[in-house]
Amino acid sequence: MAGLGVRLLRPAHKGKPERAGAALFKPLRQLIESVNQTLPG
Incomplete structure (x- = not known):
C-alpha cells in the first residue's frame, strides 16, 4: 500500500x-x- 501512497491510521501505542x-x-x-x-443481521 505504501507504493500506492496509502497511509493507514491506527491508535497510538501506550x-x-x-x-x-x-x-x-x-x-x-x-x-x-x-x-x-x-442494523438487522
Whole structure:
C-alpha cells in the first residue's frame, strides 16, 4: 500500500502521544459502530 501512497491510521501505542487526527476519528468510529449494531443481521 505504501507504493500506492496509502497511509493507514491506527491508535497510538501506550505511553506515546496521540496521533494527528485522533480527535476526529474517535467520534466517527463510535458512530459507525453504533450504526452497525442497530442494523438487522
